[in-house]
Amino acid sequence: MSGILYLVGTPIGNLEDITFRAVRMLKEADIILCEDTRVTKKLVMHYEIDTPLKSYHEHNKDQVTDYIIDLLLEGNHIALVSDAGLPLISDPGYELVVVAREKGIKVETVPGANAALTALMTSGISSYSFLFDGFLPRKDSEKKERLVSLMALPHTVIIYESPFRVKHTLEVIAKIDSTRKISIARELTKKFEQVETDFVMHLLERLDKGINLKGEFVIVIEGSTGENNVNWWSEMTVEDHVNHYVKEGLRNKEAIKQVALDRDMKKNEVYQMYHVDTK
Template sequence: MEQKKGRLFLCPTPIGNLEDITLRVLKILKEVEVIAAEDTRVTRKLMNHYGIKKPLISYHEHNKTKKGEEIIKLLLEGRDVALVSDAGTPGISDPGEELVKAAIGENIKVVPLPGPSAFVTALIASGFSTRRFAFEGFLPKKDKEREKILNNLLNENRTVIFYESPHRIVKFLEELKEKMGNRRVVIARELTKIHEEFFRGTVEEALLKFNAEEPRGEFVIIIEGVSKEETDDISLENVKEKALEKVREYLKGGMTKSQAVKKVSKELNISKNELYSDIHKGIT
């Protein structure tokens, strides 16, 4: 007879205020045989607060391969396991997603429980559109990868959400200003805690604030999406830049200015007079 498999429960934990935990999560944490925690010290405080005594196993970014295999083994042996992060919903910007994939690969039942999430909490109080949004989490550490992501979001008309740490927030805002301009942002920190704070303003204003005071706490950065008018303006500038590049290319190939302008005008469906005007303005 095949061994009955355990279940992997995804249990959201408070992002600050310990009262922000569901009755169902507390029930599951008391019933499972093992709790897999991002930081066992943090989870132990939560467990002590609610009088929960269960074995803890460490599972985080730096041991996810080895510990992930151990957790899957426990599940295959028929033991129920609860996965928690330090704060919020496991699987969001943490290695929980990899454990979920591994469990699904072994045909282990994954049971998600609803609960706190920092980016959702910040988003609904931002005042920006919640109808369509893009959650990006933490940017990669490599500069080229960070640059690529920000460049791809240049024309994004959805609300965009990032996470950032206190020691990198200023660098993030500088990159944001350089790549995406002086956009309107809402920056939330210490959510659900005594010193909860929402900053609302432009990227330049945020830089003034966080250069003048020491950033503390984990940050949720919410960026307002560009309007259709702004998108149209950006797209027009891109077309103009591309047109001028093509004109220069054809001039190097031996065409006259008149020939190059006529050819590019036809290729990109842009007015010859407008193209001549841009050339005279020296737009590059």
């Protein structure tokens, strides 16, 4: 009789955020598959779990899948975890589950914490209908194309982003629709948890003032309402466009920067046009 493949949710930051069942399954499993053994080792040591750890990640999954399936077919129970949160959610595991099911191996889920849903819950942005899209493409043109498509939807959109790219992603969002409300969350459930919800242009200003960029970010984007659209400013003069942002609370310098993003212009061009118009 074959073993069972358990998909086990683990904490996203605070080690106390794990279920009794998850701890039990990790103890009872014959092997724990994990992305980074160094990360999972901290968890198993905390809960005095002595089950052997084996690496299973994006770069070796194709090489080890057959071996794992053979172990399951021999009757071994195997637990799959990610570094944080739920396995398969923007993490490896999907292909393993597909093959396991094709082989008639039982797959069970042991639910747990999830960064995307945690960020949505605390964001203050509608949670009635939402779409999770994981990580965006890295290439600028592909990222913009994807965001334009996502931001046209009436649903709240949740994405993950690296601390090294979060500012650029917010700039792309602002260029598509600077009036859109978004939330950025980092270090969720940890001591220095930070969740900021505001119009994207205001968050960009705050980033310039020093929002900590440590840790992976969750970005929650308000769905399209019909009022927020890409070219809402198209009938405005540059002067009116800048003044609109000033009334929203931005300083002149930041308002000019935002208009330049909206119109795909250089900041000095907007500056010159604005100051000529206001003379």
